[in-house]
Amino acid sequence: MIALFLGIVTAVEIAIAYIPDLNRTLLTVGLIGLGILKFSVVVGWFMHLRFENKTMNRLFAIGLVLALSLFFVVLATFSGILAS
Amino acid sequence: MRLIPLALLILLVASACSDNLPRSTLNPVGENAETIDNLFRLTLAIAAVFFVGVNAAVLYVAIRYRARKGDDREPKQIHGNDTLEITWTVIPALILAAIAVPTVQTVFELAEEPADALQVEVIGHQWWWEYRYPELGVVTANEMWIPTDQPVFLSMTTDDEDVIHSFWIPNLNGKRDVVPGRVNTLTISAPEPGVYLGQCAEFCGLSHARMRMTVHAAEPADFDAWVTDQLAPGNVDEDSEGWGLFLDKGCSACHAIGGTEAAGGGLNPGPDLTHVGSRTTFAGGSYQLTTENLKAWLRNPSELKAMEPDANRGMPNLGLTEDEIDTLVAFLQDLK
Amino acid sequence: MATLTPEATELEEPEEHGAEGGGLWSWITTVDHKRIGLMYGGTAMLFFLIGGIEALFIRLQLAVPDATVLTEAQYNQLFTMHGTTMVFLVIMPLAAAFGNYLLPLMIGARDVAFPRMNAMSFWVFLFGGIFLSSSFFLGGFPDGGWFGYAPLSTQSEMIRMDFWALGLLILGIASLAGAINFTTTIFTMRAPGMSMFKMPVFVWMQLVVAFLLLFSLPVITVALFEVLFDRNFGTLFFDPAAGGDPILYQHLFWLFGHPEVYILILPSMGIVSEVLPVFSRKPLFGYQFVVFAGAAIALLGFGVWSHHMFTSGLGPVAESAFSLTTMFIAVPTGIKIFNWIGTTWGGKISLKTPMLFSLGFIAMFTIGGLSGVTHAVVPADTQQTDTYYVVAHFHYVLFGGAMFGIFAGIYYWWPKISGRYLSEPLGKWHFWLMLIGFNLTFAPQHWLGLQGMARRTAVYPPDIGLETLNMVSTIGAFTIAVSMLPFLYAMLVNSRTGAPAPADAWDGRTLEWSISSPPPHHNFHDVPTVEAIDDFWHQKYGEDDEGRAVRVKTFPEPSRYTDKYIHLPSPSYYPIMLAGGLVLMAYGFIFAPLGIPLFVIGALILFGGAFGWAQEDPDHPMGDHDDHHAEPDDGSEPDETAEEAAGDEVEDPTAALADGVVADGGDDA
């Protein structure tokens, strides 16, 4: 079931990436959204994190949150948003 | 025991303020350096209060609550006090917030480019500094001249093959890194004529310690005279033995002399020598430009300053005879 | 409760399975956390000696202007290795030594979660340190600075930076495996009843450090890989000519490098948080606040890295943002200092050597913290950074702070480790000489920096006012060297002839004092049940009407031996084999293409070690255990059966789970 779902999501992703003239922001938001969906499904069900205790959840969550912050701060610094 | 740092502090503050040091952040010249110094002194004063408070408390505790013979009573078991905790969380936070306001203001102030500034391009090399005055057409090395009546806006970078340096004249402003592939800026101004010394402040390899620089702040008239001198072609007698040696020994492969066939178009890897005789220092600002020093330099440059000539960083040993050295040194010193 | 300190038994022979005798082989194959901790400590102290000698050479060169004791090339190598050694081969492993020895004792466990992985961490650290230092005999020390900024570190002449980058990668494996081990140990192996907020502060700080390592090490790993690839495989990560950006390296390095500062200082903060209450005979003031402050420092520590780059041209917005976060990290740091003073306030203070070092820690660390605040003021920092002012600042934090804390810990726990006290007079000589020498060395450097003395310069000119203070600083450095003599004498002689120490050497508060000195191989005859913070103290003392401590119970001296059968993990030589293979690979890489056979041999040994490890039964007499699969590449695969003894004692696991609060507060803070 979950595998089927993941397969469909992937198909949708590729389809989106190929829609001609799709608004760039919409594309980005859509693809990232679907990526997050797939990510959560695998982590939550395949890896049973949904059913594990808080310690394990938090260990992984901290890594994830820090990695995401890393993206944003580094990119913001370089892209000039922060550099003004 | 804990009085030692305090005593040292007093001693050192006294000694630091006593003489006029040419490379000290404690003797700021010009608006930017003074702003920074004031902000630093404010922070230092606040820090000093905490320093004295904490150390006095430690000392007090060690004396007052020391276990005494015959006192069998155990101390009260105090586990904490929420009011105190909140107090010593909030008060330092407020003090820091108070420091943060002028800090942020100053950061933005210092980043502004003044309207009427003299433009200078600073290029860091392993291990010397190149200065270009695009509006004036002047190119020079290690010693920068600036007028006293005008702020100077520095645009700083390096060659792509070079490494990170940091431009720092402590009297005039804080340092700013010089990064390959980027252009960083810094504003300096010196209302008083004088000589201000600096040192590359980012570790840049073998001879980092000998990558120094000098800023000559001159009255406007003197500065203009300097510019006029710099724009003149190099003082070269094309029939002289020195000039012949300069070409024969391959000096012109790295060094330019303006107004001659060795003008080089500004692509040379070594300092521009058009007016080298008029400078006071050489070798990354680490030696006085004297006859003796120049001779020693030409005998074996790496003896005076560690370099990597094989990697195109620094001057190779040309294997000159004493006669050739004498001739070349005389030739160079005539390049005023 | 009553299980804490069982009655002494008359047994002469250790009965537990897995007990080790003497002999070199038993140390090589040991998986006992106490032995591993001692080996960590001993190795780190040897490196401290090396790093110290490097420092003395640096100070000799700087004693007078334009000195020629060292060439520029030698000087650059020495300061690079001094920094690298002190950070990665001294303070970090010393913290690991304390963590290894004490974590299981303080949480009432019989070992760490993964004893063999623990042994592997040590061997990887030892071999990595030897690898890094051996560069001296193979062409010279690395010379690109301990921070290895690209593109200087990728310039082809800086050939020894391969040693540096590979060495740090290897040491990173040791630290990462250690961090996973400690995290798991603290989360899962606490004695029944010891909820997170009943753990000793030292354990908390080790947990925070493990988190910092977990999440900062991978970032420097990436930075080091990118440097290695640029140097060896022609990638262009930091080549400006091709569009690469050297500033990216700085971000990656300091994203690790700043948490690293807290990795170095937090264990010592944990140590003084244990020492101060014992020698004041009062509980730690504001336990929760001290714990939260530690976690807050760690969390904020991930958001301040760019303050190392204030002069690199980040732009005013980023500079202001990082200035603010940096300033506010001073708040939790201040909370800790105030709480430590609160702990001693009104106490009954005994100025034994551990206490002297702890008080010294507070005084010296405060100075380092305050000069840190002046760095947060960006404009001031542009004058201070890369000068001796910064050198002074971080030595007040890392020497006056971290090392003073570590010495406090050594004097405090030595009676537990050896069963003998270290000499008080020698300790006092050590402390006072070191305090004086330390301040002589580093206090003048504040002024040197402000007077324009740049860091990492082999020579400085005369006549700009730097001579006197540099000479003072050099004299101070040699005073520090002299102060180490009484310490070394005490360590070498007192451990055999010092006054015998009882189990509870200082009238302590935490579980390690409830067992014999030195501790039995299995630590606890019966795993204790914990009801309060400082549970051991509360068994000994109650409070009278005025709130003063009153002794209610005295325990008999515990025995080293038990009549119980306690199974412990068996010794194993696979960890050292795996570590050895890894380092052979590194040598092979350095000397490629000639070294490729060495690389292959190393890889085979590593794989063999991992495979053998996976097949090995960790404690065969019990028979029925999981096999497991070792992961050769990262060494962090949790691949072994943990020591289950603690698990047998679980009475109500769910109850403990309910208040099993996580250390970080990361996702909801």
Next chain:
Amino acid sequence: MSTETAVHGPVGTDGADIRKTAMWAFLGSECLFFGSFIATFLLYSDETNGGPGTELFDIPFTSVSSFVLLMSSLTMVLAHNAYEREDGRQMRIWLMATALLGTVFLGGQVFEFTTFYAEGLRMDISPFGSAFFVLTGFHGAHVAIGVIMLTSMVIMSRRGNLHAHRGMNVELVGLYWHFVDIVWIVIFTVVYLLQV
């Protein structure tokens, strides 16, 4: 040690599975490892230094190999289920299937790398090339290690060193394998789809 604790692995005093806790800590750490590489890539996605850029990406091809990797997560789940049922034979079959799918993915990556090299995208041609190859290469290395782990587990199971009820290994390797899969989900989205 009772069978019960064997199935769920050694548990600590707070009831948490010791080895799984460690594995999650490791995976949390790995997030930062790949995060740093992905940040590098994002920074350099336009730095092609005159060489080829994202236009070389063959999305349909990469989609297929992404799907292969995604399906290997499914077979991994089936292997884990077989372990829970203590069905050693089934477990080995699904482990082999997972390893096979992983190998197919690696084959795809090798093919992709070869094609890119032929078309002039090399890791020494531009920061973009460096970031792309090193990021996807390190992911590939993780997959390869996973394949080795899966294979050794099959071997150990055959030799009787890995009994079905000792499935903590299968579960741990499964966690690692799923993690490698989700990293690819991120890479596929961020590096491929968003850059076209």
